Amino acid sequence: MRGLIFTGDRVAEVRDFDQLDPGPGEVRVKIRSSGMCGSDLNTYRKPASDLANTVKRPGHEPCGEIEAVGAGVTEVQIGDRVIVHHYLGCGHCRYCRQGYNQLCLNPGPDNLYYGGSEHGGHGESLICAARVCVRLPDELSFDEGAMVACGTSTAYLGLTKMDISGRDTIAIFGQGPVGLAGTMLAKAMGSRVIAVDLSDARLQLGRDAGADELVNPKYGDVTEQIKALTHGEGADASLEAAGAQATRKASCTSVKVFGRTAWVGEQGEVVLQPTPDIIHRHLTIHGSWTVSMFGLEETAQFVVDRKIPLQNMVTERVDIENAVDAYQRFDKQDTGKMVISWD
Ligand SMILES: [Zn+2]
Ligand SMILES: [Zn+2]
Known part of the structure; x- marks a missing residue:
């Protein structure tokens, strides 16, 4: 499968990655749209020496369809359209129970960040925990779901x-x-x-x-x-x-x-x-720092109920092979929303 990597000093590269199967409690999401967020530029602009050992795909606004489920997954099923909340957290501390996985009180192996410490949405598929998937309302496009994943919410x-x-x-x-x-x-x-x-x-x-x-x-x-x-x-x-x-x-x-x-x-x-x-x-x-899992649902529902034309924000959709040039344009900071799309 094809995916993007930042190599530093405003350079990105499209590479081949192995397609993996989800482990227990995990799903594989076939990415349909992955938003480019202003905070991705902070990583994109880092010196190459800071990113020398980076092997993780960026992209913390993933939206797509469940294409494989691991053992014990009951939250979602194959074919479900989902927005991925990009923080995992332990799942049981006070803040995780409020859906603010990014504020998890227990540092450790579950303190993951999809699109940072783990692979993110800038690739054909993404393995993530089933419990960070939020249902994408039927009325919203995959691009709109990607926007709700971080920037809009x-x-x-x-x-x-x-x-x-x-x-x-x-x-x-x-x-x-x-x-x-x-x-x-x-x-x-x-x-x-x-x-x-x-x-x-x-x-x-x-x-x-x-x-x-x-x-x-x-x-x-x-x-x-x-x-x-x-x-x-x-x-x-x-x-x-x-x-x-x-x-x-x-x-x-x-x-x-x-x-x-x-x-x-x-x-x-x-x-x-x-x-x-x-x-x-x-x-x-x-x-105010991003949003909770429930906040994602609430934002998506608000956009549906108020018929907000979020899709109009997208000024450019590119396929993964053209994502390198797309980041150069996004870096100039005079575009609207740009997404990497597989639609
Ligand atoms: Zn963001
Ligand atoms: Zn926690």
Whole structure:
């Protein structure tokens, strides 16, 4: 079977892998769509020396069909359409029982990460534990399931932590795959959305996804631009999906007094002045890291019930043989969602 590997310094390679059979409690998922996530770029950009011994396929947004089941599997059967939650966990600690396998309290052999410590979705098939499979609703495509697997549900959890509603104007920093999903979901929750990005191409995607206002920091101070759109006060809330120092700071300074922000963009640093930026403005900052197993189901159901056209976010689908070039384009960070597809 064919699969992708990152070899470091922005180089990827398609290789042959053995097709394996699932062990007890495991399934083999025939991958139909595997999302390329912004956080994959962090690995893609690492120096070759850091990835010298890497043999695992990336891809933590796998979606497909069960094609083989191991001994004792009762959760799913052959032919089921599933989204793979990409963390395993021990399955019985407090956080695993809440479905937050990524927060597992028991470090050990079960602390696996599909698309990191284990093979991920960027290959023809994936062996994973049956208990991390979440049913893909019939109404959703495999691409949409892949998006729900990480990016879209990450945006969903950040928005729900802030209790976003029709009374809110929300500024969404970053209109990459996570921010763009945030724009669609926040619109479906009734909010007025101000989309923020440095790329005019991505802002246009934000507009197509339903954003009411577009702000490009290239054309002036972003906090001032947002205040000009909100009676001089700032937005009610913000979602930080860019993960940059400047956008993290602006996600705080561009919301009004008693405002709230949720940070989902990873890596890097930020410098804030507690008194003027947070304390005197009664600001609430939520950290939010992906989603629980139940959160995946809830996000998928929300997308179905609100008829959110998630598929429109996909600006490019490539087959595995063209995934190397696709990562070069994705690395420029001005595309919409890109997926590796076997459909
Ligand atoms: Zn991700
Ligand atoms: Zn656990």
